Amino acid sequence: MANSFPDHNAAASNCEKFLRNFMDPESDEKPKYMQQLFFEEQDQAGFVAEVERNSRTYQKLMAEAADRLMPAADVTAADVKKDVYDILSEHRKIMDSHARAIEARETGQANHARGGNAMPGTVRGGCPDVLLRRFDVYFAPRSKMAPLPMRSVKATNLGQLVRVRGIVTHVTDVKPLVSVVAYTDPETGFEVYQEVTGRTFKPLDNDSKERSKVNRKMQPVMETRGSKFVKFQEARLQELAEEVPEGATPRTLSVHLLGEVTRSMKPGDDVTITGIFLPEQYTGFRAMRAGLLMSTYLEAHTVVQSKRQYGSAFELSEAEVAAIEALGEGGDVYGRLARSIAPEIFGMEDALLLMMVGGQTRVFPDGLKLRGDVHVCLMGDPGVAKSQLLKYVSRIMPRAVYTTGKGSSGVGLTAAVLRNQVTKELVLEGGALVLADKGVCCIDEFDKMEEGDRTAIHEVMEQQTVSIAKAGITTTLNTRTTILAAANPAYGRYDRRRSPSENINLPAALLSRFDILWLLLDESSKELDTRLAQHIVKLHVLGRAPAPDTSESDPSTAPVPLRLLRAYIGQARQYEPDVPEQLTEYIASFYAELRQMEKAALGAAATYTTPRTLLSILRLSQALARLRFSTLVEQSDVDEALRLMRQSKASLENSGPGAGSGEGAYEDAVSLVYRLIREYSSRSGELEIPYSKIQELTARHNVSREEIEECINEYARIALWTVEHDQQGNPLLHLQINDAAFA
Incomplete structure (x- = not known):
């Protein structure tokens, strides 16, 4: 059956086989190409589909398989710099062997149950695997995995690997989230661990049943230093506008970011998130009001920016x-x-x-x-x-x-x-x-x-x-x-x-x-x-923007x-x-x-x-x-900026009372420049007009540098003025004294 539950041992074996074959020894231990890895064998492709259907279970199986395959770290070497986790790990191994000897003498039992409500399946001297684990398991999507519309993510996708796209509207600060709580007996140094899988947990105390299961004489004290915390961040993802149906409002999806995935997005980003869609039980008074209802969230594994951000990290292919x-x-x-x-x-x-x-x-x-x-x-x-x-x-x-x-x-x-x-x-x-x-x-x-x-x-x-x-x-x-x-x-x-x-x-x-x-x-x-x-x-007619009239078939003019x-x-x-x-x-x-x-x-x-x-x-x-x-x-950059500035101001100057009528209402740019020069010469009596003065006269009009030069050359050809150039190459006009136009 396609939807039958997979055998646990077979699934664990497949995970271990996957990790063994993931590294190619002939290529300096570099990962194989994903397409080659997924489709080199038919059962491998089926394994990938099974991981996507039951992602939460396979995430745990992958971590356990990595624990079995990973060689033990040699932290006793002199050149190895120990961190807090290395020191705590050595201390826990010593204390665990000491505690086992004491338990064997007092109770005659070689193996005593440990750890309150979270001890099943623990290894490595009684410590939970997650406490000693120095890595996290994330699933990346297949290259052909298309994002689902947010409204298509439903109850049938619970526990599955899904990919959605949306706009980030809210991101909280990064805060520590406890995953394993460590308790210590001050007298004997005996250590007990409690795994936390939800938002709330009940600590061990002197009257708790969990304490009596471990050691009736133990006085548990929570050790913050010895507990494990992970980085936690919560975000809210909003549905894209083009995916919202008619008459509806955009939906939102709660996203949880853990570990290295935190700080990977900011409010306003357009992102594509791949993660596991999971249910979450309400806590406190909300649980009493909600009854059997549960909320849902997406545990993010990968976050990809749909639009590359401009900045120092912007790179082109x-x-x-x-x-x-x-x-x-x-x-x-x-x-x-x-x-x-x-x-x-x-x-x-x-x-x-x-x-x-x-x-x-x-x-x-x-x-x-x-x-x-x-x-x-x-x-x-x-x-x-x-x-x-x-x-x-x-x-x-x-x-x-x-x-x-x-x-x-x-x-x-x-x-x-x-x-x-x-x-x-x-x-x-x-x-x-x-x-x-x-x-x-x-x-x-x-x-x-x-x-x-x-x-x-x-x-x-x-x-x-x-x-x-x-x-x-x-x-x-x-x-x-x-x-x-x-x-x-x-x-x-x-x-x-x-x-x-x-x-x-x-x-x-x-x-x-x-x-x-x-x-x-x-x-x-x-x-x-x-x-x-x-x-x-x-x-x-064309269904697209028409090409410029200059060259309908020239690709260099296409948008x-x-x-x-x-x-x-x-x-x-x-x-x-x-x-x-x-x-x-x-x-x-x-x-x-x-x-x-x-x-x-x-x-x-x-x-x-x-x-x-x-x-x-x-x-x-x-x-x-x-x-x-x-x-x-x-x-040339400054001239174009000045042209845009003049054009912006001219759009306002030419819109006031009286604009669009009278002299110059339909005047072209060349005639406008000529008229301004003629009026200035008539008022001032100047017969030598530098280029800077012409720019000053046309500053409030929508006239470009090319149009000014066209006017100068056109009227110089009919001998209304002669043109010289200064040291900067700017023209200097010499008006004709006997020209009736300038009388």
Whole structure:
């Protein structure tokens, strides 16, 4: 019968045979390949299936087989450094032989029962095997073992090896869990052991029946030093969103981590856990109320991160390295990676790519910290795919939390004080921002949050910490989180008759913390509407993102797969680019000119430039250098960062009252640059205009460096001005004196 109970002796023999054949003596005692090991014989494959069906029993049999096969350790050698367990083991062997001699003289019995309620099956001089064992047995899953949905783990899986995937929502501190309690008689030194298999146990005392079974004259004293404790940690695993059926809420599963498996996951991790599904009896008053009901938990054996975490331990496989090198050889990596972010959605890719890459976080010797995370806020009309962009970014990043402003409170975003169900002590439960530490927190409907809850984000965005002082707990939690927020205007849709500050309706202290504030408006433009309509129609026809119009069949323009995109970003984040000294004056002059222009606007500017804007430019420049796998920021990186900053500000400047009408409403970039130069020359009478002045004139407009150079070359060809170049290679315009355009 397939479900018949296996013979104990045969199962133990199979375990011993498995361990003997596991090591290949011809390969320097290295384990055989798993596929070769499992399928070299038919009965071996059946043995593996039997282990998966009855994992708890075979875990014990494997440990006993390893005890029989393992050679005895020679701790008497002079060059062997003894630890506590070695000293206790020697002492127990001496005391056990002495106790046996005393028992033989007093009772005439050579073998006396030992150990209370846990002594059956003990060996090695009366000590339980688990007390002298210096190893743990864990089962790793087969390579083809697919994870089960959390709802499919049922009573039929009790005692079996299962594999599930989910999001870690809570992890307790590591605490010692007693597995064997040792008692000593102070007068004779006689030692008794009690194995503990549950959450509770009854200690031996003077009146206990267990004591009388061992020695009526014994006065047991618990020896903490001689007992065995294992590391214990409890976690809670939540069902993945895509596995939750319609109209249901996500389920959770309790996970117990023992020994070396502890500290293998953190809240917010997407993990795949392999372990034994076991029942657990309630204790205390809960047992009285529960009756015959029992709780269940998963005893974790292996924990695998489903998404590799970015950090110092991030490594790429050979295939990924080759794919990244091929991607770099194709040229225009920045543009192709940007197009690969939500290719089904039209627009807004450059800023999101730089946000995921981020800049360099600097910590100075005096403790001052400058964040490297790039915060982005998308403000716009309904229907411009803001929420879809947030969802896509949350899928790319290894640590990402998606939440909404209306469904989140200040406590839910930062941290709450809860009572631990096991220890009954007050503990901190991290919120969305804490779970997204070293990741991205996507907050949709940012404008719908209560003002009191929104203020909790101020410290998170700049200091990247959360300070807690409640219920007697005073501490600081790390929230090194990139925030991607999406918000709607104050009046539902953007009202051009009102100023941008009235439409945005967010406090200036919060807006200044965003590196990029982008305004997405649903405007009527024949060219843009046609491109958007064609993009949407092709998306529905092809069932995927349409390729760029430049080359429909060119694979170099196709979107990068999600796995490769994630690997490229992870590799780019390993670089720590520095800003060279020769660029400091260039960046500082742009910032100073931007401040002067806003001062000259006499408060009419839609945005306000703060010193945080300068730090934002540096972060964006470092992100661009990281994408090139460079440790040095170049001027082209700074120019692109300035272009994004201008474009962000221009989206607000061009949305105020009167925007979209009058002169320049449909003006192209080249004509715009020419008009700005002409107006400046007419006002000031200057006939020599350096390139820095042209940048100053176009700073508040969505004009790139290439468009400025195109304007200079185009009007130089028709002799409206002549062009020279200074020592840095920047053009210097000489306007014609008799040109009527500049009269």
